[in-house]
Amino acid sequence: MSSDIVAIDGSKFKAVNSRDRNYTAGKIDKRRQQIEESIQRYLDAIETADRTNPTGSDVKAVRLYEKIARLRQEMRELARVRKQLQKQPEKQLSKTDSDARSIATSGRGSGIVGYNVQVAVDAKHHLIVEHEVTNVGNDHGQLSKMAASAKRAMAKPKLKVLADRGYFSGPEIRACELNNISAYVPKPLTSASRKKGLFTKADFVYVARDDVYRCPAGERAIHRFDTVENGMNLRVYWPSACPRCPMKKRCSPSDYRRIRRWEHEDILEAMQRRLDRKPDAMTIRRSTIEHVFGTLKHWMGPAHFLTRTLRRVSTEMSLQVLAYNIKRVINILGVLRAMKSMRLARS
Numbered sequence: 001m002s003s004d005i006v007a008i009d010g011s012k013f014k015a016v017n018s019r020d021r022n023y024t025a026g027k028i029d030k031r032r033q034q035i036e037e038s039i040q041r042y043l044d045a046i047e048t049a050d051r052t053n054p055t056g057s058d059v060k061a062v063r064l065y066e067k068i069a070r071l072r073q074e075m076r077e078l079a080r081v082r083k084q085l086q087k088q089p090e091k092q093l094s095k096t097d098s099d100a101r102s103i104a105t106s107g108r109g110s111g112i113v114g115y116n117v118q119v120a121v122d123a124k125h126h127l128i129v130e131h132e133v134t135n136v137g138n139d140h141g142q143l144s145k146m147a148a149s150a151k152r153a154m155a156k157p158k159l160k161v162l163a164d165r166g167y168f169s170g171p172e173i174r175a176c177e178l179n180n181i182s183a184y185v186p187k188p189l190t191s192a193s194r195k196k197g198l199f200t201k202a203d204f205v206y207v208a209r210d211d212v213y214r215c216p217a218g219e220r221a222i223h224r225f226d227t228v229e230n231g232m233n234l235r236v237y238w239p240s241a242c243p244r245c246p247m248k249k250r251c252s253p254s255d256y257r258r259i260r261r262w263e264h265e266d267i268l269e270a271m272q273r274r275l276d277r278k279p280d281a282m283t284i285r286r287s288t289i290e291h292v293f294g295t296l297k298h299w300m301g302p303a304h305f306l307t308r309t310l311r312r313v314s315t316e317m318s319l320q321v322l323a324y325n326i327k328r329v330i331n332i333l334g335v336l337r338a339m340k341s342m343r344l345a346r347s
């Protein structure tokens with residue numbers, strides 16, 4: 001019997017496409033500039049050589065002319081790629097694996113060209129219950145889809161999902177809630193303001209009965225107007241006392257400190273209360289899921305995927321996941337019981 005908790009996470013896997021064969025407008029501009037600078041440097045060197053040795057045929061100058069020719073050829077190739085790039089919906093072109101994307105990773109300047117593999121792992125047996133390969137660079141919009149697939153795969157009426165801050169998205173958490181899935185996702189850190197000693201939204205307490213916020217100075221921030229941002233309906237509050245507040249320097253450079261509240265903010269507040277009641281949620285998340293990616297990447301070697309295009313890469317990952325789960329079942333049940341269970345499942 002599986003548990004009713006899954007951890008969801010994503011990891012970037014390299015495609016069969018080097019960084020040099022992935023193009024964006026920014027990369028092309030940078031390369032063109034480098035080439036122009038190099039050509040100018042070579043021309044200057046040729047001119048200097050002409051001045052110092054005006055009669056002799058200079059082998060060095062011939063080599064420089066060859067280099068310039070190669071760079072001009074590269075410029076023409078870049079111009080062709082730029083034209084192709086304009087036709088791409090995501091304004092990105094990968095020449096070896098057309099579906100691979102340049103994806104940022106957590107290390108600075110260490111992006112890869114590859115895929116984002118999402119998995120959901122059962123917290124009791126550490127089996128991969130659902131996975132999906134995407135070429136979307138972040139995890140922000142992946143939670144509800146992965147959680148719903150995991151719930152279906154486990155045939156559970158309810159499910160708890162644990163995920164890291166990268167998955168924090170109000171609409172995604174609400175979509176989970178509407179599908180009987182309780183999400184545990186910590187809010188992204190607002191440490192920059194905190195470090196500067198400034199008040200963050202967490203310092204404002206919502207008083208549901210009166211529909212007001214109590215601010216750090218004890219003032220009532222009342223509802224002023226509604227607005228829509230990024231497709232979310234927001235209510236905006238502020239206190240009348242801001243201009244004469246002694247704590248204003250720590251609060252807002254504007255005349256009034258505005259507090260925005262999403263129309264479904266109560267769902268996020270309920271999730272925060274769940275997280276407060278389960279302080280080990282992120283430890284369970286880490287110990288459930290992070291070693292899974294470590295094992296898969298170890299098996300796949302430094303190059304990760306061997307096939308190209310999203311469809312084939314997805315099949316390749318499915319085979320890896322199947323192998324992972326078979327090994328895991330054998331570890332849990334032993335070889336004989338695992339084989340017997342598989343035979344029973346087949347008949």
Ligand code: SF4
Binds near residue numbers: 215241242256257
């Ligand atoms: S500036 Fe306004 S919101 Fe901030 S603490 Fe003072 S009264 Fe409260």
